[in-house]
Amino acid sequence: MENFQDGVREHLLSVNVTENGGFNGSSEETKIQVKGLRRSLDEGVMILQNVSLEIPKGKIMGIIGPSGSGKSTLLRALNRLWEPPSGTVFLDGIDITGVDVLELRRKVGMLFQLPVLFQGTVADNIRYGPQLKGKKLKDEQVYKLLKIADLDSSFFDKQGSELSVGQAQRVALARTLANEPEVLLLDEPTSALDPISTQNIEDVLVKLKSRGMTIAMVSHSIKQIQRIADVVCLIVGGEIVEVLRSQDLSKAKHPMAIRFLQLSS
Numbered sequence: 423m424e425n426f427q428d429g430v431r432e433h434l435l436s437v438n439v440t441e442n443g444g445f446n447g448s449s450e451e452t453k454i455q456v457k458g459l460r461r462s463l464d465e466g467v468m469i470l471q472n473v474s475l476e477i478p479k480g481k482i483m484g485i486i487g488p489s490g491s492g493k494s495t496l497l498r499a500l501n502r503l504w505e506p507p508s509g510t511v512f513l514d515g516i517d518i519t520g521v522d523v524l525e526l527r528r529k530v531g532m533l534f535q536l537p538v539l540f541q542g543t544v545a546d547n548i549r550y551g552p553q554l555k556g557k558k559l560k561d562e563q564v565y566k567l568l569k570i571a572d573l574d575s576s577f578f579d580k581q582g583s584e585l586s587v588g589q590a591q592r593v594a595l596a597r598t599l600a601n602e603p604e605v606l607l608l609d610e611p612t613s614a615l616d617p618i619s620t621q622n623i624e625d626v627l628v629k630l631k632s633r634g635m636t637i638a639m640v641s642h643s644i645k646q647i648q649r650i651a652d653v654v655c656l657i658v659g660g661e662i663v664e665v666l667r668s669q670d671l672s673k674a675k676h677p678m679a680i681r682f683l684q685l686s687s
């Protein structure tokens with residue numbers, strides 16, 4: 423317990439990020455594997471069609487695609503906010519449907535477009551997750567989490583209601599990091615933020631990645647994906663149509679992907 427934050431840092435530093443930059447190469451470890459994931463609505467409409475994907479460890483994967491293409495549904499399957507069928511989503515090779523759901527959500531944390539802070543101070547919010555497990559974070563540990571989320575110590579005692587959306591999003595990130603996640607899922611985390619708050623969040627994400635965190639981020643901003651993602655997954659009509667390195671986005675071949683990229687840039 424004394425070493426909680428050191429433990430976070432050690433964990434993050436201990437993951438060896440591969441240098442070759444390949445995302446399908448044999449030397450790169452897979453953190454999350456999705457195999458043949460499907461979801462259909464009662465009326466038979468397919469939202470996800472046979473989706474298979476490997477999210478590499480210690481990298482940022484951007485997930486982009488037109489509205490309604492299934493991006494959020496895919497992301498939510500990865501920590502069972504939508505329950506995937508067994509045998510379709512694996513974390514470190516283990517089927518997530520067999521893992522205790524709260525334990526899974528500690529390992530695979532999620533941030534949404536709009537942060538929702540609980541009543542109380544910023545510190546109360548950050549302490550929330552560990553407290554559920556009977557652990558009380560020391561002030562020093564809370565300050566360290568604030569720092570990782572690029573918030574100074576003056577935020578410790580502030581009420582959630584006093585914060586801007588951008589600041590609240592960073593508190594939500596610190597609250598998620600208090601659970602010592604191995605993976606972060608982000609569903610358009612900066613779409614409600616101004617450019618400076620967006621840059622603050624992007625900087626934190628890049629810093630977390632450099633410490634070994636695996637990140638999957640849905641974004642509508644191709645420019646954002648090009649700034650921070652290593653790999654991009656393009657999803658159209660519930661199907662993954664391309665997986666590319668972000669610098670190779672312009673090489674997309676699928677006609678719908680090309681059209682989407684042209685209209686979005």
Ligand SMILES: Nc1ncnc2c1ncn2[C@@H]1O[C@H](COP(=O)(O)OP(=O)(O)OP(=O)(O)O)[C@@H](O)[C@H]1O
Nearest residue numbers: 463469487488489490491492493494495496640642
């Ligand atoms: N629980 C649900 N019940 C009915 N339809 C749903 C449900 N969840 C998602 N859908 C539908 O599935 C499709 C994919 O939704 P999803 O939110 O995953 O898309 P998205 O790519 O994230 O969209 P956006 O970019 O607009 O957020 C949409 O047509 C949506 O209306």
